[in-house]
Amino acid sequence: MEEAQFREYAQRIIDYVVREVIGRPVELAVDTPLVSSGLIDSLALVNILQYLEDVTRMRIPASKVQPKDMDTVALMLATAQRVGKPRK
């Protein structure tokens, strides 16, 4: 994934997490731990994973995603690249 694309995707996911999941203004970086720091609940990850699919236009088999793969926005994007497949 190119740098510019990575930044664009990361910003969209950060905006989504702040707006839809946390629901209050929070400073998030691509490497901010989300679940392990208690910022978000693991159950919210289902919606985030669906959004990640929309942003990257990939299909991500949920069964291949481990808890550690979703702890930061950077890890989420790396996971999408590792196990995701182009959407049909």
Place this chain on the structure above:
Amino acid sequence: MKFPEYSSQRRFGTLTEALLAAPQDRPFITDWIDEDEIHTVTFGEFAHAARLRAAAMRKLGVKFGETVILVMPQGIPLMTTFAGAMLLGATPTILAYPSFKVDAAKYKSGLVGVSRNLQANFVIVDDDFPAELVSHVSASESARVVRTSEMSFDLDDSDFVAVTNSPDGLAFIQHSAGTTGLQKGVALTHRSVMTQLEHLAEALAITSEDRIYSWLPLYHDMGLIACFMLPLVYHVPVVMQSPLEWVMRPGTMLELISTYRCTLAWAPNFALQFLARRVRPEDRSRYELSSLRALINCSEPVRAQSMDEFIAAYEPHGLNRNALKSSYAMAENVFGVTQSDITGSPRRIWVDSRQLAQTNVVVPVPSSAQATCFVSSGRCLAGNSVRVVSPNRKDLSDYEVGEIVIHSDSLFDGYFNRPDLSAAVCIDGWYWTGDLGFCAEGDLYVTGRKKDLIIVAGKNIYPQDIEEIVSRHPAIHDGRVVAFGLYNEERGTEDIVVAAELQNGVSADMKEVERNIRDAIVSELDVAPRAVFLKPPAWIVKSTAGKPARSTTREKLLHEHLELA
């Protein structure tokens, strides 16, 4: 074609005998990962893989009679390892695999609790199992944790000779449903499992034309017994996908049933409602559900509204409304206790819920929007008996609500390594389920859990009735509501407390939402809640089955709101 033997005599003495006698070329498991990755094995290939795994486990030192914990992702390797352990005469048990959806701290404590009780000598985990979690698998001191890559599969072992299991030997240990960590082990003999399957196959009129669909986890009885052991013994193909995939894309269940022409499936009540509300109407045209002859609503109280919503959504797409069935099942009985009639719809009874709350007796009334509808869970399977008893342990008559107690020829005789828990629920050969219900004309109706019942000034209020009312509010996340009773010393009775999750991104006036919810509860149930808490998305604690966990959520709420104490 019907299997001619199933109703007259047992086909096989043990699960392993049934597996090894299966037609080699018949398809068994189709594991659907996504549109591009689908793995199918025949019974012959499955048995071959199970033999190789049995031989590999034997090389690792697994012995006859030993408990083997399996913590692997749902899929064919987990299933063949499970079967391989049985071929070796060991006792496998499946624990939930870590998922990004489950809180890591809760998962760890659950793993410690459940594995400690098992005291297994061997724990098999897959290569992706997080290293930091290995130390949380609490087994015996000499236990060995093995990764699947350490198992050497040697083709020379394909002639591995399975041990001859005795029908009275242990087959496996399954766990009762519950929040992870509170699950209790149920050790089952081959005879118990085979007896249960025989009754289940008879009630469902299983034929060689059947094909089962499942997204159900294999660490629960519904997934393990109905969707793995039943097809293994009756040589029926299964199409499965992971529970996570289903949660992410619920419509894939209907897609797979349509594509593979599946005839049987099981699902908890919430799944039917989820499918009716979550799958967009414009996406439904690709489904063709006419092959389904039984979609069995099981594992939680059956709600008429959920079934009706599902029928309304999918009858135009080939669903036969009579295909919706119901069943009352539990791990302690291997699986099923009752099953609704395989040829028709489950019976329904409408009652005046205010009167029921006062008298605890069901008086049927004509169906109406104001009446509460109870859906039957069907009649007892052969070999099973049900009684409904009062708090002072007297047998109740038809239409009187009390605790359901069961007896059967596949009933467990106590929780694994937990005689303390067993004594309270296993009395004179009967299992006290803790569920409430009533019988009417041979059918069993389950109304709720005894421990969850809220008693307000002598009125019996079922939390699920409140939860259903609150869920209907458009600002509330459907199904993410918990209601419970809290004793009020001043009033000498229980108060009703409600916690409800708001929909993502909702911008409603919170005071108005709360007022609407209160009004709806008062208007329908004639009781007023003491407190209604509106919580952010994902606040409510869920059980391993994905349902709101009332007792854990209650603890969380009391912890956050000390003013309630």
